Amino acid sequence: MNEILEKKKLAYGVHLFWIKNELIAKKAKPGQFVIFRTHDSGERIPITIAGVNNNKFRVIVKAVGKSTYELCKLQPGDKIADISGPLGMPSEIKFYGKVLVVGGGVGIATIIPIVQALISSGNDVDVILASRSREFFFLTDEFENAKNVYYVTDDGSFGDKGFAHEKMDKLLKEKQYDIAWAIGPALMMKACSEVAKKNNLKIWVSLNAIMVDGTGMCGGCRVLINNEMKYTCVDGPEFDGRLVNWDSFMIRLSQYREEEKLALERYLEKVGEPTWL
Amino acid sequence: MAVKDRIPPVERKPEERAKDFEEVSLGYTEELAILEAKRCLQCKVPTCVSGCPVGIDIPGFIKEISKRNFEKSYRILKSYNSLPAVCGRVCPQEVQCEGVCVLNKAGKPISIGNLERFVADWAMQNNLEDKITIERKINKKIAVIGSGPAGLTNAAEMAKRGYVVDLYEVFHTPGGVLVYGIPEFRLPKAIVNKEVAFLEKLGVNIKLDIPVGFAVHPMELLETYDAIFIGVGAGTPKFMGIDGTELNGVYSANEFLTRINLMKAYKFPEADTPVKFAKNVVVIGGGNTAMDAARSALRLGANVTVVYRRSKVEMPARKAEIEHAKEEGIKFQTLTQPVRYIGNNGRLVAIECIKMKLGEPDSSGRRRPIPIEGSNFVIKADMAIEAIGTQANKLLLSQFEGLELNKWGYIKADDYGKTSLPKVFAGGDIVTGSATVILAMGAGKKAANAMEKFLY
Ligand SMILES: Cc1cc2nc3c(=O)[nH]c(=O)nc-3n(C[C@H](O)[C@H](O)[C@H](O)COP(=O)(O)OP(=O)(O)OC[C@H]3O[C@@H](n4cnc5c(N)ncnc54)[C@H](O)[C@@H]3O)c2cc1C
Ligand SMILES: Cc1cc2nc3c(=O)[nH]c(=O)nc-3n(C[C@H](O)[C@H](O)[C@H](O)COP(=O)(O)OP(=O)(O)OC[C@H]3O[C@@H](n4cnc5c(N)ncnc54)[C@H](O)[C@@H]3O)c2cc1C
Ligand code: SF4
Ligand code: FES
Numbered sequence: 001m002n003e004i005l006e007k008k009k010l011a012y013g014v015h016l017f018w019i020k021n022e023l024i025a026k027k028a029k030p031g032q033f034v035i036f037r038t039h040d041s042g043e044r045i046p047i048t049i050a051g052v053n054n055n056k057f058r059v060i061v062k063a064v065g066k067s068t069y070e071l072c073k074l075q076p077g078d079k080i081a082d083i084s085g086p087l088g089m090p091s092e093i094k095f096y097g098k099v100l101v102v103g104g105g106v107g108i109a110t111i112i113p114i115v116q117a118l119i120s121s122g123n124d125v126d127v128i129l130a131s132r133s134r135e136f137f138f139l140t141d142e143f144e145n146a147k148n149v150y151y152v153t154d155d156g157s158f159g160d161k162g163f164a165h166e167k168m169d170k171l172l173k174e175k176q177y178d179i180a181w182a183i184g185p186a187l188m189m190k191a192c193s194e195v196a197k198k199n200n201l202k203i204w205v206s207l208n209a210i211m212v213d214g215t216g217m218c219g220g221c222r223v224l225i226n227n228e229m230k231y232t233c234v235d236g237p238e239f240d241g242r243l244v245n246w247d248s249f250m251i252r253l254s255q256y257r258e259e260e261k262l263a264l265e266r267y268l269e270k271v272g273e274p275t276w277l
Numbered sequence: 278m279a280v281k282d283r284i285p286p287v288e289r290k291p292e293e294r295a296k297d298f299e300e301v302s303l304g305y306t307e308e309l310a311i312l313e314a315k316r317c318l319q320c321k322v323p324t325c326v327s328g329c330p331v332g333i334d335i336p337g338f339i340k341e342i343s344k345r346n347f348e349k350s351y352r353i354l355k356s357y358n359s360l361p362a363v364c365g366r367v368c369p370q371e372v373q374c375e376g377v378c379v380l381n382k383a384g385k386p387i388s389i390g391n392l393e394r395f396v397a398d399w400a401m402q403n404n405l406e407d408k409i410t411i412e413r414k415i416n417k418k419i420a421v422i423g424s425g426p427a428g429l430t431n432a433a434e435m436a437k438r439g440y441v442v443d444l445y446e447v448f449h450t451p452g453g454v455l456v457y458g459i460p461e462f463r464l465p466k467a468i469v470n471k472e473v474a475f476l477e478k479l480g481v482n483i484k485l486d487i488p489v490g491f492a493v494h495p496m497e498l499l500e501t502y503d504a505i506f507i508g509v510g511a512g513t514p515k516f517m518g519i520d521g522t523e524l525n526g527v528y529s530a531n532e533f534l535t536r537i538n539l540m541k542a543y544k545f546p547e548a549d550t551p552v553k554f555a556k557n558v559v560v561i562g563g564g565n566t567a568m569d570a571a572r573s574a575l576r577l578g579a580n581v582t583v584v585y586r587r588s589k590v591e592m593p594a595r596k597a598e599i600e601h602a603k604e605e606g607i608k609f610q611t612l613t614q615p616v617r618y619i620g621n622n623g624r625l626v627a628i629e630c631i632k633m634k635l636g637e638p639d640s641s642g643r644r645r646p647i648p649i650e651g652s653n654f655v656i657k658a659d660m661a662i663e664a665i666g667t668q669a670n671k672l673l674l675s676q677f678e679g680l681e682l683n684k685w686g687y688i689k690a691d692d693y694g695k696t697s698l699p700k701v702f703a704g705g706d707i708v709t710g711s712a713t714v715i716l717a718m719g720a721g722k723k724a725a726n727a728m729e730k731f732l733y
Contacts, residue, residue, distance in 0.1 A: 023492050032491070037449055043540060043549035044449075067549055082449040084486035212540065212550070215447050215488060215672045217457075217512040218532035224523055229516065234671050248523040251623030255525045259551035266546050 002080045005056055010138035013063040013277045014106060015072045022055040024085050030093060030113035031206065031238055034059070034085030035214040038070055042081065045071075046211045046233070049086060050109040060109030060138070063277050066263040073276050087214050088237050091204065093117040097124065097178040100171065100201075101146075102164050102192055104130040104184025110206060111183050112142050119145045126150070126171065130164035130184065133157040165191035172199045180204070182241060186250050193241030205241035207232045210255060223249050283385040284313040291604040295575055298461040298543055301601060302366075307345075310395040314342035317387050320379055325389060328377035330719040333357040335374060335389055342392060351400040354393060355407065359433045359475070360426065360718065362401065362468045365394025367459060368715050369595050401468070407475055415439040417503040417732055422489045422673065425453020426714045427508030427705025429476060430721030431728075435506075436479035438729055443502075444481050447488040447672065450539065453510055455714070457539040458531070460569050462576070463598070466538075490676035504700050504728045507688060508721060511706035512670040516663055517561070521618025526553065526625030530562070530570040530664035537573045555579050555660035559628055561615055562664030563592035568599060570662045571607050581607045582656065586614040586633050586646040610656075614648065618661060628656050667711050685710060694724030702728055 006018040024034060028049040034057075035044045045067045051058035063072045074080070091114050099118050103111035108129055118125050127146045131137055134157040143149050151159025152167045160167055165188065168180075172195065180203040182192035189205040196203035209221035209232040216234035223232055224245035230236065268274065287303040288294075294301050305313065317339045325335045334353055341350035354361045370376070370390040378386035399405075417440050421432045424446040432444045450456050452469045477483065487493060489509075498505050514529035516522050533552070536542040540550035558574040560567050563585035575581045583602070585592060588611050592599060603609070610630075617629040632652035635644035669686040681689040681697035687708055694702040704720025706712055 023487065027492050027494075041541070041544075041548045043551075082486050084447055084449065084488060086491050087488055212532060212535055213448070213457075215512075216670060217514070218535050219514045219516065219529040220532040222516075222523065229518065229522065231513075234675070245523070248623070252523065252525060254623075256551045256553075259545065259553075263546045263549060263551070 002083050004074055004076050004078050004080070007074070007076050010060065011136045013072070014060065014136070014138065015063075016058065016060050016109075016138075017074075018053070018056045018058050019080065019083070020056050021083055024049065024083065025052040025055050025057045028052050028057055028086045029090035030117045031091030032086040032088045033214070033237065034083050035087060035211070036071065036080055037082040038067065038074070039081050042070070043067055044082075044084075044212060044214065046087075046208070046214055048110040048206070050112055060106055062106040063274070065260045066267045069264065069267060069274055069277070073271075073274075084214065088233060089235070091117070091181075091238055093121055095122045098176060099123045099125045100128070100168065100177045100180040101125055102128040102130065102168060102180070102182040102184070102188075104164050104182075104188040105132070105136065107184030107188075107206075108138065111181060112139060114181060114183075115143060115146060126175070126177070128152060128164055128167050128171070129159075130167070130188065163191065164188050165195045168192055169195045172201070177201060186246070186253060189241055190244075190246040190250075193244065193246070197242040203241040204238045205244065206237045207239060207244070207249065208237070208253075209233075209249070210253060223252075281316055283316065283388050284309050286388070286391045291606070294462065295605040298573075298576055300465050301462050304398060305391055305395040307347075307399075310342055310392060311345060313388050314339045314392060316380070317343070318379065324377045324379055325374040325387070328374040330373065330715045331357050331722065333374075333393075338396065339387065339389070339392055342396060347396060347399045347403075348405060350396045351405060352408070354396055355400075358393075358718070359430055360472050360714075361393050362397035363426070363455060363464060363472060364715055364718070365390050365392075365397055366464050366468075369713060371596055373715070401471055407478065409437075409478055411437060411439050411479070413439050415441075415732075417441065418443070418501065419504050419506065419728065420445065420498050420502040421506045421508065423453060423508040423510060423705075423707075424451035424473075424483065425508055425510050425705060425717060426455065427510075427707075427717035427721040428453070428506065429473065430718040431506045431508060431704065431725050432481045433476050433479055434722055434725035435728065436476070436481045438725070440732075442481045444476070444483045445487045445489050445493065446483065446485050448539070449485055451483055451485065453508075457535045458566070458569070460534065460538055460573050462572065463569070488672055490673040495673075495677045495680075499698075499700060502700070503732055504702065506694070506721070506724055506728065507673070507696075507701065507703040507707060508705045508717070509670045509673050509707045511667045511687070511711050513668045514663070515666050515668055517615065517665060519615060519617055521620055521625070524618050524620040524625045525623055526555065526658075526660045527618055528660065528662045530560070530566045530662050531667065533570050533662050534566070534573065543573075543577060552577070553660060555658075557658045558582070558660045558662065559584055559615075559656060559658040560662045560664060561585075562666075563587065563594060564664060564666075565594045565598060567664035568594045568602050570664050572598075572602055572605060574660070574662065575605055575607060579660070582610050583607060584610045584613045584615060584628075584630065584656075586612065587643060588612055588635065591643045612646065614646065615661070616653065619655070625659060625661055626657070628658050628661055629653055630656060667706075669707060692723065693727035694720060695727060700731075
């Protein structure tokens with residue numbers, strides 16, 4: 001259990017893992033996540049389940065700090081000390097008609113199961129994939145059953161130059177959609193939600209709040225949805241992006257910035273250059 | 278007859294203990310325990326037993342201490358209570374056994390809790406093997422959900438009776454509040470681990486990291502197991518909901534304590550989980566949780582004030598812990614209620630409070646706090662910790678269709694733990710709302726009796 005079966009580098013600092021865990025593989029639904037603790041003094045970090053296959057499940061991890069650096073250093077054969085899950089409410093998958101799904105950065109991984117499930121439920125799905133530049137796209141062949149796939153890069157190295165929400169805005173001028181999803185960095189989800197709001201389109205976003213337990217027991221992941229307090233881990237992680245208080249969400253994400261920096265510095269002092277990223 | 282004063286346990290000095298998370302009370306030495314045990318009158322009709330929720334033979338185990346038969350004393354104790362080292366430390370004895378000891382009439386009651394703890398610790402230090410007698414193997418399977426005191430007790434009881442027991446826990450460590458709520462300085466985690474290891478010896482299959490409801494559906498449990506015990510606690514924190522609750526620096530006590538106790542954030546960066554090291558901490562509430570949070574914050578180097586809306590006499594926390602908190606230098610601001618958090622760039626900087634006065638008694642029998650208009654004032658604070666109570670843990674209940682809940686959202690169960698579903702039993706905080714360790718254990722045990730009857 002919890003053994004890394006396969007590992008693949010997708011881009012600088014972005015790694016794919018297949019991990020053995022029958023229970024999670026059997027039970028995971030699109031939109032759900034797990035909590036990892038890589039070792040005994042490790043912290044609990046939430047990661048989305050980005051696919052399942054028999055007795056294993058897949059995650060795609062972006063190295064941003066100590067815990068994810070450490071995780072990305074692990075090799076096939078290594079074991080993750082603890083994986084708790086699946087957690088969170090699954091995405092609301094059903095027949096809507098025409099659906100637009102936006103994935104940005106590592107969010108591309110998160111939307112794969114959602115897009116596939118939406119297609120299986122008979123929806124026409126258009127996808128916008130956004131990243132910093134061409135080399136940060138991955139697993140794009142897994143979107144081949146989508147109606148259309150649009151690419152956007154910050155630097156214009158592939159597809160349209162610009163941001164995901166700009167592409168979304170353009171598409172909404174030409175086409176009608178019944179519902180949308182946007183998953184990626186907070187700023188991207190915020191901007192997409194504003195576009196959706198303007199167009200009266202319901203949009204699901206997946207909030208990557210800072211979590212501890214992931215089971216509704218601490219309230220650390222609380223967010224304001226339509227001015228009401230919700231716990232991301234048990235009430236979400238998906239919420240209607242038009243109702244999210246983005247400013248408070250993003251401020252809360254920065255809570256431990258100094259501590260995170262310190263932890264990473266200390267770690268790099270110990271292990272040297274993170275050549276494995 | 279003159280009653281000798283009770284023997285105080287050995288405690289570490291406030292100035293020393295306030296700097297670390299090691300245990301405050303060192304308990305009794307053998308000699309002190311014997312002296313205290315000799316004070317017991319060995320009543321023919323011992324009132325103390327009626328005050329103990331699991332009916333421990335109190336004079337019985339105390340008598341053996343006075344005769345230096347520590348092992349025998351331990352056997353008596355353990356036959357009633359599977360977590361004596363825990364209960365001896367955290368039970369509110371002043372309102373239970375000690376509260377009804379006859380010696381209250383003439384002086385100070387017997388220190389039953391300290392004696393219980395002494396015997397349990399003695400047994401651990403002397404590596405006393407627990408005698409495991411499993412009556413006979415019964416080919417029936419029990420699922421226990423949640424490894425807090427209720428679940429641990431139910432699992433142990435069912436295993437002793439010969440059933441096959443699977444214990445499910447969503448966290449990476451078993452123990453419930455004993456590991457994530459109550460701090461090391463009151464209840465060392467090594468002790469909880471030892472007591473949990475006893476379950477493994479009984480053959481209980483402990484399955485960690487499994488959120489029941491998500492990883493295992495209640496329907497599957499109903500199909501696979503002959504009976505189910507739910508002991509998932511009341512772990513969801515409540516917030517007052519005043520303006521500014523979303524500010525950085527505002528914590529629920531559960532989050533703060535989970536970071537400290539379970540994740541060892543006080544060792545950051547040796548442990549990976551961070552916690553803020555604040556200068557001025559305000560803890561809101563007057564229960565055990567508030568005391569634990571306040572004393573933990575103090576140990577991280579903060580200047581700590583407890584803000585409570587009633588007066589000191591109404592505080593529900595254990596008296597001993599309020600005393601400990603005071604000795605360690607925690608300030609108390611009673612008859613005060615926060616009304617607004619004040620932030621700067623998203624970080625908490627101060628709390629606006631209002632003064633209160635006490636009115637008529639409310640349904641709980643305590644005098645109701647009423648705000649005094651115009652008495653608002655501001656306290657400087659870079660961290661606020663709300664310890665105003667918890668509610669039912671939603672993780673499982675949202676998935677358990679057909680399970681009846683009461684109007685507060687807790688599981689409806691009778692005195693024997695029977696719920697609205699035939700195979701399903703429940704006990705502990707998820708039935709009663711936040712209560713005590715021993716009541717959760719008592720509920721786990723009662724439900725075991727009912728489950729056995731049901732399965733027979
Ligand atoms: C429901 C959910 C699903 C997630 N799924 C994935 C996933 O599939 N793949 C993946 O790579 N990451 C995912 N994340 C984010 C992941 O949990 C964080 O990147 C991780 O906790 C960072 O830990 P760290 O110690 O490496 O970095 P830290 O040192 O803790 O943080 C470094 C930087 O990352 C930012 N950060 C911290 N916590 C988070 C967070 N929870 N989300 C986003 N940024 C954060 C900080 O602001 C900081 O700038 C998910 C988060 C949630 C809540
Ligand atoms: C800070 C604090 C201090 C306290 N101090 C005292 C004290 O001094 N004395 C005293 O007597 N009492 C004290 N209490 C109260 C006491 O701890 C509780 O009444 C008692 O722990 C309740 O036990 P329980 O077994 O019902 O639940 P819990 O101890 O809450 O255990 C429930 C367990 O179930 C798990 N769980 C929840 N949902 C699921 C799921 N879906 N699947 C799997 N597992 C799940 C949880 O992770 C947890 O481990 C304190 C409480 C707190 C919070
Ligand atoms: S009531 Fe007090 S004195 Fe009497 S047996 Fe119990 S502990 Fe001893
Ligand atoms: S992470 Fe603790 S409540 Fe959501």
